[in-house]
Amino acid sequence: MLNIIACFKWVVDEADVKIDAKSRALLMERVGYKISDYDRNAIEEAVRLQEQHGGNVVAATVGPSTAKQCLKDALSRGPERADFINDPSFVDLEPEQTAAILATAIKAKEEYDLIICGEGSSDLYAQQVGPALAERLGIPCATCVNKLTLAESKKEIIAERKLDDGMEVVSMPLPALVTVLPDINTPRIPTLKQVLGAAKKPVDNITLNDLGQTYKPCLQTTGILAATMERRRLKFGADEKNILVIIGALLKEGVIA
Amino acid sequence: MNFNLTEEQELVRAGVREFCQKYVEPLAEKVDEEAYFPMETVKKLTEQEWTGIPYPAEYGGAGADYLTYIIVVEELSRACATTGFTLECHTSLASYPLYKFGTEEQKQKYLVPLCKGEMLGSFALTEPGAGTDAGAASTTAVLDGDEYVLNGSKMFISNSPVAGVFIIIAMTDKSKGTKGLSAFIVPGGTPGLKVGEHLNKMGIRGSVTAEVVMKDCRIPKENLLGNEGQGFKIAMMTLDGGRIGIAAQALGIAQAALDESIQYSKERVQFGKPISSFQAIQWMIANMATDVQAARFLTYHAAWCYDQGLPYSKEAAMAKLFASETAARQTNRAIQIHGGIGFIKGHKVERLYRDAKITEIYEGTSEVMRMVISGNLLR
Numbered sequence A: 001m002l003n004i005i006a007c008f009k010w011v012v013d014e015a016d017v018k019i020d021a022k023s024r025a026l027l028m029e030r031v032g033y034k035i036s037d038y039d040r041n042a043i044e045e046a047v048r049l050q051e052q053h054g055g056n057v058v059a060a061t062v063g064p065s066t067a068k069q070c071l072k073d074a075l076s077r078g079p080e081r082a083d084f085i086n087d088p089s090f091v092d093l094e095p096e097q098t099a100a101i102l103a104t105a106i107k108a109k110e111e112y113d114l115i116i117c118g119e120g121s122s123d124l125y126a127q128q129v130g131p132a133l134a135e136r137l138g139i140p141c142a143t144c145v146n147k148l149t150l151a152e153s154k155k156e157i158i159a160e161r162k163l164d165d166g167m168e169v170v171s172m173p174l175p176a177l178v179t180v181l182p183d184i185n186t187p188r189i190p191t192l193k194q195v196l197g198a199a200k201k202p203v204d205n206i207t208l209n210d211l212g213q214t215y216k217p218c219l220q221t222t223g224i225l226a227a228t229m230e231r232r233r234l235k236f237g238a239d240e241k242n243i244l245v246i247i248g249a250l251l252k253e254g255v256i257a
Numbered sequence B: 001m002n003f004n005l006t007e008e009q010e011l012v013r014a015g016v017r018e019f020c021q022k023y024v025e026p027l028a029e030k031v032d033e034e035a036y037f038p039m040e041t042v043k044k045l046t047e048q049e050w051t052g053i054p055y056p057a058e059y060g061g062a063g064a065d066y067l068t069y070i071i072v073v074e075e076l077s078r079a080c081a082t083t084g085f086t087l088e089c090h091t092s093l094a095s096y097p098l099y100k101f102g103t104e105e106q107k108q109k110y111l112v113p114l115c116k117g118e119m120l121g122s123f124a125l126t127e128p129g130a131g132t133d134a135g136a137a138s139t140t141a142v143l144d145g146d147e148y149v150l151n152g153s154k155m156f157i158s159n160s161p162v163a164g165v166f167i168i169i170a171m172t173d174k175s176k177g178t179k180g181l182s183a184f185i186v187p188g189g190t191p192g193l194k195v196g197e198h199l200n201k202m203g204i205r206g207s208v209t210a211e212v213v214m215k216d217c218r219i220p221k222e223n224l225l226g227n228e229g230q231g232f233k234i235a236m237m238t239l240d241g242g243r244i245g246i247a248a249q250a251l252g253i254a255q256a257a258l259d260e261s262i263q264y265s266k267e268r269v270q271f272g273k274p275i276s277s278f279q280a281i282q283w284m285i286a287n288m289a290t291d292v293q294a295a296r297f298l299t300y301h302a303a304w305c306y307d308q309g310l311p312y313s314k315e316a317a318m319a320k321l322f323a324s325e326t327a328a329r330q331t332n333r334a335i336q337i338h339g340g341i342g343f344i345k346g347h348k349v350e351r352l353y354r355d356a357k358i359t360e361i362y363e364g365t366s367e368v369m370r371m372v373i374s375g376n377l378l379r
């Protein structure tokens, strides 16, 4: 029996973001939202472990009150229940704020063996919330996890971490927190009955008032502009002489040194 | 008035899109090129519980609304019209008459496995000599003791080579004209029932279409669907709902043509600029998008009427007429925007152009749709 909390963020679907060519401003009027990509892996992994070992999965999210739409999406993917920690002011939160809010709510009302977060969110990809949350809860944390197994004793979790210079296998006593990479699993597409059944699952609505605390930002965003890619439209032939010309062009552009 | 889909409908749409990206798009070219019937995709549709969407859970369905089903057909067809149509034929043509006219026993025996996706269904009305004039059917069903004996042949029957059960319309009393037609449930593999060759088609090439011949094909008396003489009514009511499904198929194809055109026109450079910067192309895109949106509203509205229990025959005919003609017209435009490459096999718009045409023909031609609409208005 495992009690698992899967954390997820409701983010702008980057495919819908348009860019104003002149000002490079992001045009957000017609964007849709989705569960952040790796967080879907987090939910899937929680449900997979629960199917194997029994227990409970709670999906927890922090966001503005308008993000209510995310609940059925998350619940259709298997969790029994959701924690909707929301306030109109919970917009563009910093990772540190999100972690602090999650920590307050989890301490106040959840019993857990394992917390699973995505490695990073599709919008910011700061990779901060997981480790910061573990720190605040005083539990061990493994990041970059692409395989997760419950030890036979059922008291430890074994996590395979994919690092730049190789793989590392770590074992942590429960309760623990992991942040997962997309290789860990392939999230299932919810079946029709799962989608239709999501509305019947319980949601705990947790407000800023319930948390009894305020969460101050520490960063200041001075501006967001779209990155641009300029095509040089250079044409090259395929013979020996041209290879040198290509290399010359790449050197000139600073692509190679 | 409310133009919002429900959260569930939005989630289903997102799910089907993901499903298509993973399983349908990658197969679509093979389905077309090799006239390959994607049985593996049908299996996966079953796993997603999409094979009996608008029918109640007690009959193995998902108990969702018709609009949800329509969205699934639209999205599947956007990736592969064969796949969208296979589900449409199964759900609207084969399952609906059982749901609406079947006895409890018939529903348990046939509708439940259809909805659960344990088998596919097929619907046989058209004959070599009776297309639009369905009442001219010459297939006969004669009661002989406890059995009906069916003789005759049905033409262009979709899903027939893979069907576990057929709804077959046959004449029980020639003297009564269309009132002499009856509907029968014929299990696949019944002795005397023969399915011909998979016809080599212009579009929806993977969809299996064949002739179905009955030679002293005997079925138990209790396989009569509804009453004797109800066959024409059953067929027409079935087609009314089916037309919303074909509208959705056409809509999916037209949307795909628009998607491809937007993407290509932004990438293709001529005279030093993307062709999307030319007003001629911009206007084509604007017209396409407007038609697609209008087709979508007509289609969803017809489905909404169905869900509200309102009359929907005229609305379904309008949706099918407009959506199918939109698909035919706009896939043509899409090729125009692509220029030569759009004429070459392996480019999606070339397939879309061929897949679109059938939507103006089956489940009632555009001419029939205009007859249904004007018939509703002028009576």
Ligand SMILES: Cc1cc2nc3c(=O)[nH]c(=O)nc-3n(C[C@H](O)[C@H](O)[C@H](O)COP(=O)(O)OP(=O)(O)OC[C@H]3O[C@@H](n4cnc5c(N)ncnc54)[C@H](O)[C@@H]3O)c2cc1C
Binding pocket: B089, B123, B124, B125, B126, B130, B131, B132, B133, B155, B156, B157, B158, B159, B201, B209, B358, B361, B362, B363, B364, B365, B366, B367, B368
């Ligand atoms: C790929 C494919 C799949 C099909 N699947 C099925 C299926 O699963 N089950 C099934 O039962 N049938 C199926 N059909 C048959 C389809 O529904 C018929 O082809 C269609 O109804 C038209 O009939 P027809 O081909 O005999 O054309 P016809 O009726 O001969 O029509 C020829 C032309 O005359 C026009 N016309 C006919 N009568 C009139 C009139 N009174 N006024 C004005 N114009 C008229 C028609 O609109 C058309 O333009 C399928 C057909 C195809 C090609």
